[in-house]
């Protein structure tokens with residue numbers, strides 16, 4: 533990819549990409565590292581130190597940007613999230629966070645060390661905790677802090693069985709996490725506007741399936757089907773995904789604020805707003821999820837921060 537210009541701001545920016553070691557996150561990390569004459573800094577977050585080190589090495593090499601680094605964090609563990617927060621708080625402020633990391637296919641449900649459904653904790657709850665604890669850092673951004681959620685449509689919060697202990701399936705679990713992320717994005721936007729801050733939040737749906745690491749771990753009949761569909765153009769590469777999404781991170785503060793709180797996608801070279809389901813946009817449901825999320829995390833510091841956001 534050539535050195536594209538995506539930012540209207542001339543400020544060098546600093547981004548955190550959760551799940552930046554592989555897949556969509558890696559594609560976005562690649563695009564941001566190469567953009568705007570390689571002036572931006574990219575921090576990728578993932579659970580494996582080895583994968584993190586090799587992703588940093590490869591990204592630095594292919595983009596020619598040495599300002600790519602890694603923070604280890606296993607999102608299936610609140611203890612690990614706390615350690616990562618400490619590391620990130622000791623570093624310069626962030627201008628943007630991509631809430632992206634996630635588990636896809638899984639053959640069975642294995643509860644996390646915190647006793648939660650892994651899709652719920654990794655794909656949503658630990659990143660809810662991470663974002664709340666990084667708000668101060670984002671608010672110090674000279675370009676206007678922004679949080680971009682990787683959030684496809686569909687899904688619902690299963691209030692009667694949120695951890696899916698009665699009935700589990702990896703697809704409904706992924707979809708519940710998407711629903712939770714869209715509700716969080718919308719609620720955080722409303723609270724930030726009430727508080728008069730300039731932070732923006734956007735929930736983004738990629739319009740085409742991305743050929744990611746997920747293809748390597750799905751059962752072979754699904755992989756064979758995916759390979760056939762790839763010939764018919766059903767997939768885009770992680771690099772193309774990065775090119776599409778990168779402007780959301782480095783656009784001007786005014787543009788980012790105009791998009792804030794919305795659920796958007798991309799078509800014919802531009803972003804457009806999508807309508808969302810009634811449960812997602814319902815303020816009472818959003819507040820219920822916010823409160824339940826804090827209860828499940830059970831960390832005083834995170835609850836204290838949440839109280840100041842929603843004061």
Ligand SMILES: NC(=O)c1ccc[n+]([C@@H]2O[C@H](COP(=O)([O-])OP(=O)(O)OC[C@H]3O[C@@H](n4cnc5c(N)ncnc54)[C@H](OP(=O)(O)O)[C@@H]3O)[C@@H](O)[C@H]2O)c1
Pocket residue numbers: 550551552553554555556557577578579580583584605606607608632633634635636654655682683684706738740741742743744745746
């Ligand atoms: N592929 C698509 O078409 C598509 C479309 C819409 C939305 N999505 C969503 O996009 C997100 C990324 O999907 P992908 O297709 O890019 O998957 P992927 O290639 O499997 O990448 C997943 C990323 O998440 C990280 N991750 C997984 N478990 C983690 C944990 N416990 N702690 C920290 N990081 C963890 C992985 O890093 P490590 O393994 O190094 O920890 C990896 O970087 C998912 O939430 C997915 O649902 C994907």
